[in-house]
Amino acid sequence: MRKDNLYLTIGWLYPELMSTYGDRGNIICLQKRCEWRRIEVEIKRLDVGFDYRQLATCNLLFMGGAQDTQQKIVSRDFSKEKVKVLKEMIEEEIPGLYICGAYQFLGKYYKEANGKIINGLGILDLYSKNPGANHPRLIGNIAVEIHDLRFKIYENGGKNHKSYFINHKSTLVGFENHGGRTYLGKDIKPLGRVIKGFGNNGTDGTEGAVYKNSFGSYLHGPILPKNPHLADHLIKLALERKYKKIIDLSSLDDSLEWQAHEAIAKRLGISV
């Protein structure tokens, strides 16, 4: 298959408001990794007031973290149609990456320290709460071990196809910084298990969440540059869903990415 025929549309939700912690690096990473493989990319910036019909034109979604004020503005902008369309798309397995505030927002609710409940989009089976100023924020470098994704096999016309993670490391590294603690329901799996760090809530050892092809996580860094296997996993999922066939991504020289990845793992006392 000729790679230069491939074309991907990435929907970047609220790039102006939800871009606080270097999260646009995830978009840059996805874009470059496609361009380097001669896969054309269009980044659709879906800002406040965007037409909900734009969502369906996207093959891959991304939403980053934000400060509280900005998150309130985003919440107001999510009309009934937008929520409905997004929920349907996620159920229909559109790949997506949701970081920190976005991750919380996709859940059922967020309970503030004073007990006030802020409704989430209700798409993912999880909720978050802030235990109050007496509890420290969960901050620091973090290493996560991924399980399920490593062994995900795709079936297509009877042919088994390996997950992108099989040939690569099964760790994710990043930096977390959140006051909110997230608790997963029974209809959703964690992204991984915390090796070092806090993760979703600092108690149950889980980090992030995966539901169908939606990935939520607290990892900044940003998450994708030092975890190129996750970046490529998302690109592959998006292309395969769009073109309805197995697509092998050509390998890139990721030695710098893995050196950066290992530098953090080493600092946390982990060998990868």
Add this chain to the structure above:
Amino acid sequence: MLNFILVILGKIISYVSQLVNLGYGSTWPGHVTLSINKNFIREIIKANPQLKIILIAGTNGKTTTGKLIQTILENSGKKVFQNEAGANLLNGISSSLIRYSNKVGKLNYDFAIFEVDENTLPLALKEITPNYLILLNLFRDQLDRYGEVNTIADKWKQALKKLSKSTTLILNADDPQIAYLGLQQNSKSLGSDSKQPRVLNRSYTSGFYFGLDDKTLHQTSHQHAVDSTYCPNCNSKLYYNSIYYSHLGDWECKNCGNKRPKNIFSNPPPSRLSGSYNLYNILAAVLVAKNIGVTNKLINDSLKTFTPAFGRQEILKVDGKKVQIFLSKNPTSFNESLRTIKSLGAKNVLFVLNDRIPDGRDVSWIWDIDTEEYIKNFNSVVLSGDRAYDMGLRLKYSYFSEFPISNFQFQIVGDLKKAISLSLNKTNKSETLYVLPTYSAMLEVRKILTGKKISI
């Protein structure tokens, strides 16, 4: 009596820690004295009523502004002391009081200048009633320490509510959040207590504003890492007649009428400092100096000969070559450093990225720097520091080329001494090596280049 003993104790601690080269000499004495007497700062200041105090707060520019003011005042014959650059928490302020007290615990100075960290300002205002309070700007910096710019603005607003009438506010009109603090302050002082003050452009007697008014400096669009482009009054998106840098400019809200104050001091005298961002520091310093009564001639002369603070465009001569250091500690200052060195024709650059406590442990912010815009022109790029690989990734993903590139376009050298040697080797005698370090990296680079350690 107790405080007199604490001063002596503090001086001993400072001497000892310098002797054993611990490097924390400028905050330990203050730390110890405050833990013994938490009112130490308040009491020492009260015991020195002749001392006039200038507080400077803001994300970028405190040290340069402080040094500008000190230079101008000293040239006018005043005796001035400052807390050490970067030692801007309460323990740093306390340490400076100890250091500059004489043997009988008195401060023989006319002025004290304290640069204050964003989060510390409300605490500092509880202990100190400054004669002048300068609010420079608010940018995202050290996210893992403070989390949110809006939270800090709110804390400042609360602290300003209790501000004494004897404090003169010097405010950056071009920063919407800062200007808004002044407007709210004014409506408070005029007796109204509405949540959304109606904004009128009259001259503000409780404060003075500075800002830029030079169309030649106008930027065409915001850089990516921009905060505060939403109206602090009604949250609508702000419109800019001119953008000078980041979110600073001639702003207005077309929804509620909130806009940049009209009567602003916008005439920076010429100086050797480069970069738009330094114009703001100059304006702030000059405005304070004018208020104090320094003559224009003296101010202008001081600026002509002013040399920058360490690490902030400081020029060092090493092996017959010039090295210029531009402290780059958050997306805004990094972008400005890149913009400035590009305008200076930079060819050889050394980036040093650390993630220690003074730098901020989370380096995600480097992806908010617009490296794509600036790096094309550099010949030699060397990367060093704790997080050199992260910086490498940022640069790798900045290249316009369709194809992936290997490391040869920039070199990663973990050992800082070697990195500096390599960078200097690649720099010709007629060229300048530009160094863009984060805070702790800047101290290390200076130490290597000058052989002197700065105790911070």
